[in-house]
Amino acid sequence: MKKNFKESIIEALGNSSLTGALGNFSVAYRVSRAKAYEGIDFEALRNQIVTIKSSAASHFDELAEKFAQAAEAKGAKVFRTDNPQAVTDYILNLAKERGVKNIVKSKSMATEELHLNKHLEKAGFEVRETDLGEWIIQLAGQTPSHMVMPAIHMTKEDVAEVFSEKVEEGQAADISKLVKFARGKMRPKFLEAQMGISGGNIAVAETGSIVLVTNEGNARLVTTLPNIHVAVIGLEKLIENFKDIAPILTALPRSATGQLLTSYVSIISGPTPNTDGTPKELHIVLMDNRRNEMSHDPQFKQALQCIRCASCLNVCPVFRLVGGHVFGKVYTGGIGTILTAWFDALKESDDIQALCIQCGNCKDVCPGKIDIPALILELRRRLAVEQGLPLIQKAIFAVVNNRRLFHTMLRAAPIGQFPFAKGRFIRHLPMFLSGLTDGRSLPLISADPFRDRIKKIKQPKCKEKAAFYGGCLIDFAYPEMGEAIVKVLNKAGIEVIFPEGQTCCGAPARYSGAYEVAAQNGVDNIKALLDEDVKYVVSACPTCTVALKEDFIHHLTAVGRTEELPEAHRLSEKSVDFSTLAYRLIEQGRLKFKKGVEPTKFTYHDSCHFKRTLHADKFPREMMKQAGHELIEMDEADMCCGMGGSYTIKQPEISAPILERKLVNIEKTGAPLLVIDCPGCMMQIGGGLHSRNSDVKVRLTAQMLADCLE
Amino acid sequence: MNAILESSELVESFKACAEAVSAQVERVANKEAALDLVVRLLQQEGVNDQPHSGAVWAASPMVSPTDQVILEKTVPGLKFAVTRELAADAKVGISQMDFALAATGSLVQYATEVDKRLVSTLPSTHIALVATGALLPDLPSVISRLDAHNTAYLSFITGPSRTADIERVLTIGAHGPERLVIILVDNLEVAR
Numbered sequence: 045m046k047k048n049f050k051e052s053i054i055e056a057l058g059n060s061s062l063t064g065a066l067g068n069f070s071v072a073y074r075v076s077r078a079k080a081y082e083g084i085d086f087e088a089l090r091n092q093i094v095t096i097k098s099s100a101a102s103h104f105d106e107l108a109e110k111f112a113q114a115a116e117a118k119g120a121k122v123f124r125t126d127n128p129q130a131v132t133d134y135i136l137n138l139a140k141e142r143g144v145k146n147i148v149k150s151k152s153m154a155t156e157e158l159h160l161n162k163h164l165e166k167a168g169f170e171v172r173e174t175d176l177g178e179w180i181i182q183l184a185g186q187t188p189s190h191m192v193m194p195a196i197h198m199t200k201e202d203v204a205e206v207f208s209e210k211v212e213e214g215q216a217a218d219i220s221k222l223v224k225f226a227r228g229k230m231r232p233k234f235l236e237a238q239m240g241i242s243g244g245n246i247a248v249a250e251t252g253s254i255v256l257v258t259n260e261g262n263a264r265l266v267t268t269l270p271n272i273h274v275a276v277i278g279l280e281k282l283i284e285n286f287k288d289i290a291p292i293l294t295a296l297p298r299s300a301t302g303q304l305l306t307s308y309v310s311i312i313s314g315p316t317p318n319t320d321g322t323p324k325e326l327h328i329v330l331m332d333n334r335r336n337e338m339s340h341d342p343q344f345k346q347a348l349q350c351i352r353c354a355s356c357l358n359v360c361p362v363f364r365l366v367g368g369h370v371f372g373k374v375y376t377g378g379i380g381t382i383l384t385a386w387f388d389a390l391k392e393s394d395d396i397q398a399l400c401i402q403c404g405n406c407k408d409v410c411p412g413k414i415d416i417p418a419l420i421l422e423l424r425r426r427l428a429v430e431q432g433l434p435l436i437q438k439a440i441f442a443v444v445n446n447r448r449l450f451h452t453m454l455r456a457a458p459i460g461q462f463p464f465a466k467g468r469f470i471r472h473l474p475m476f477l478s479g480l481t482d483g484r485s486l487p488l489i490s491a492d493p494f495r496d497r498i499k500k501i502k503q504p505k506c507k508e509k510a511a512f513y514g515g516c517l518i519d520f521a522y523p524e525m526g527e528a529i530v531k532v533l534n535k536a537g538i539e540v541i542f543p544e545g546q547t548c549c550g551a552p553a554r555y556s557g558a559y560e561v562a563a564q565n566g567v568d569n570i571k572a573l574l575d576e577d578v579k580y581v582v583s584a585c586p587t588c589t590v591a592l593k594e595d596f597i598h599h600l601t602a603v604g605r606t607e608e609l610p611e612a613h614r615l616s617e618k619s620v621d622f623s624t625l626a627y628r629l630i631e632q633g634r635l636k637f638k639k640g641v642e643p644t645k646f647t648y649h650d651s652c653h654f655k656r657t658l659h660a661d662k663f664p665r666e667m668m669k670q671a672g673h674e675l676i677e678m679d680e681a682d683m684c685c686g687m688g689g690s691y692t693i694k695q696p697e698i699s700a701p702i703l704e705r706k707l708v709n710i711e712k713t714g715a716p717l718l719v720i721d722c723p724g725c726m727m728q729i730g731g732g733l734h735s736r737n738s739d740v741k742v743r744l745t746a747q748m749l750a751d752c753l754e
Numbered sequence: 755m756n757a758i759l760e761s762s763e764l765v766e767s768f769k770a771c772a773e774a775v776s777a778q779v780e781r782v783a784n785k786e787a788a789l790d791l792v793v794r795l796l797q798q799e800g801v802n803d804q805p806h807s808g809a810v811w812a813a814s815p816m817v818s819p820t821d822q823v824i825l826e827k828t829v830p831g832l833k834f835a836v837t838r839e840l841a842a843d844a845k846v847g848i849s850q851m852d853f854a855l856a857a858t859g860s861l862v863q864y865a866t867e868v869d870k871r872l873v874s875t876l877p878s879t880h881i882a883l884v885a886t887g888a889l890l891p892d893l894p895s896v897i898s899r900l901d902a903h904n905t906a907y908l909s910f911i912t913g914p915s916r917t918a919d920i921e922r923v924l925t926i927g928a929h930g931p932e933r934l935v936i937i938l939v940d941n942l943e944v945a946r
Contacts, residue, residue, distance in 0.1 A: 231842075313902045
């Protein structure tokens with residue numbers, strides 16, 4: 045990681061007006077988005093959008109040709125190029141030839157890609173951004189920090205200062221006055237401009253139409269008052285049919301700002317009359333800038349389904365802490381990381397891809413159904429292939445891939461950690477490891493791992509058998525969780541075995557882009573877990589369960605080890621997370637709740653993979669309620685706790701405030717008990733609560749069930 | 755009976771959605787009542803023939819040439835011959851819309867003629883007339899009726915202009931109108 049990148053993160057984290065504004069917005073956004081989508085089947089809607097956009101991305105050349113024909117038949121000029129410089133030259137030449145002096149612009153991310161303003165200003169044209177947020181950052185000499193709200197990082201005081209300094213002295217920090225001031229100053233600019241430049245939210249091939257979605261009314265003025273209109277549109281905005289505007293327009297304002305529709309939508313199909321009676325000169329630039337190449341990449345093609353709503357930014361636990369500027373100059377947040385890697389260069393995404401904590405929030409809300417976390421992992425993998433892994437990671441993976449060595453080292457840990465231990469936690473580590481224990485205690489590595497303990501448990505002989513996949517945390521840090529699971533499954537008549545050959549699930553390698561390592565982890569585990577004939581392979585770690593069910597297959601496919609796939613699929617079918625299995629066993633009547641369990645108030649934290657990949661979030665809540673306990677939901681129950689596997693080690697400055705917010709939300713419920721389904725979250729949240737001397741107890745669902753089943 | 759019930763549901767939904775985005779919604783029985791209301795609104799706004807006090811009305815099917823003459827006489831400062839300069843100087847713009855959408859409180863207009871856009875972008879108040887019979891349920895129902903092949907500019911208007919670009923605080927009135935008055939006119943022929 046570059047030093048100045050780390051500095052920019054720390055600076056952003058220390059900017060309280062930024063984190064305050066983004067934090068408040070992220071809370072309000074959740075509510076307004078949900079309200080805007082009331083009565084709408086979001087899954088059906090986004091499936092419609094996926095169909096429209098992915099089909100368009102399969103036929104860019106064809107659609108661009110069709111669009112050009114339709115628009116030109118109406119009298120527009122269409123310029124198509126794969127060279128961004130050619131776009132700038134085209135606009136510069138046009139402006140020069142027509143004797144243009146003043147240009148007004150409405151918001152266009154495509155022109156940000158070109159840094160068009162800089163080029164136009166250098167050539168002597170006066171260029172005005174007219175969207176209020178864009179104008180503010182243009183005056184301040186900054187770049188947009190958010191696709192929809194470019195100046196969200198600035199306070200009204202900042203804006204008043206910029207206006208006073210650059211436009212007219214004496215502006216007060218009063219939002220409605222600042223807006224009026226901008227309206228007054230911009231009006232003559234609209235009226236005098238000879239050229240208007242806009243972007244386009246949708247381009248329709250069938251009719252040669254461009255669709256502009258705005259709130260301020262500036263795009264209507266930009267496309268009405270100047271005699272020349274230039275629209276710069278990325279190829280990914282193309283759709284085939286006019287009727288397909290409807291689903292996109294249904295989703296875009298709802299996802300972007302929680303509006304049912306923006307104040308204005310303009311659909312322009314060919315030149316309109318100017319106020320002097322002449323027909324408007326309409327130029328439409330269809331810009332490629334690697335979009336076509338992207339459409340031929342089997343992994344990244346789906347990123348072209350983006351409708352630029354920026355909801356991935358609004359729900360991101362990291363974005364709301366660091367804001368947009370650490371991401372770079374044009375596109376920000378989750379989708380921005382991907383677009384930067386393509387439209388700029390892969391290496392430009394090297395630092396920013398590491399900001400992703402892989403919680404999956406963005407994937408759930410994306411109207412284009414883009415698997416943003418998976419694409420960011422794919423960037424990480426390609427970067428690792430291109431640049432190699434850092435030495436320290438190589439050393440770690442050499443150990444992880446050697447099961448015996450890995451386990452020997454973990455077994456040796458209890459001795460080494462002794463001087464720093466307090467009770468069952470490590471509170472302060474020395475030197476460069478100290479970041480790990482900032483605001484969070486770490487669990488002790490148990491001297492008596494689960495793999496040893498299970499041998500001492502007397503289990504009934506049962507017909508049905510389950511293989512238990514411990515994962516590093518339950519095996520070595522929380523062996524008592526494994527014991528609880530054995531106890532519950534025994535009650536249902538299932539005997540639990542612990543295949544000794546099991547090893548790391550491969551997540552650390554996967555999340556570092558080292559797929560060869562992850563694939564080897566998969567092969568070792570498949571062999572170990574399928575060695576004995578069992579009905580289930582059970583895990584209580586969501587990340588591990590996802591590895592067993594999905595990732596082994598994915599890694600083996602990615603590295604071309606297809607001969608191993610049938611066994612990987614066999615393992616996938618047998619694999620289940622503990623709570624889902626327990627819920628099924630209760631439904632089947634094989635597990636029954638005790639009568640007279642002391643009712644307790646509890647709150648529940650949704651672990652990222654548990655909710656968003658395994659979709660098991662209802663089961664633990666339901667089982668706890670059936671047991672007689674009372675659920676008090678916390679705010680943002682499904683927001684990441686900041687653990688993110690090794691994220692907490694790689695980005696401790698970001699992980700810590702995410703945890704802090706989670707702890708506050710837990711404590712606000714007043715519940716004395718937190719129930720979770722992930723030993724990683726247990727380590728992060730349990731450690732955080734311990735470090736705050738909190739009285740809230742943390743238990744896995746499995747541990748709670750062990751006490752309240754017959 | 756069903757049709758009437760349905761249309762009253764559409765009106766209710768339209769009104770609620772439009773008001774939720776800060777538009778003012780009125781409903782009148784016929785064209786005459788609509789023109790009377792516009793005149794009253796213009797008088798309330800203090801429209802007159804002094805600078806910065808005028809009103810511009812884009813040609814609309816419901817207003818006949820005779821009506822135009824009478825209206826211009828009744829309200830000094832009101833002009834039907836819309837120019838860029840008049841619109842930029844006017845307080846109020848008036849136009850007729852082609853559809854209204856119940857689900858979002860939106861107005862939809864075939865707006866290729868530039869005067870239709872001038873009167874709804876430049877003045878600070880926009881009065882929009884629309885036939886109650888032109889109410890449609892939602893966005894898909896209007897998209898399927900619009901003819902982009904023969905209309906160079908289609909406008910959707912949902913409430914007055916707004917911005918939340920400073921600290922996410924919603925401010926009504928950005929570069930377009932800060933006030934939108936919608937008059938639903940019953941018993942009016944629906945043009946297209």
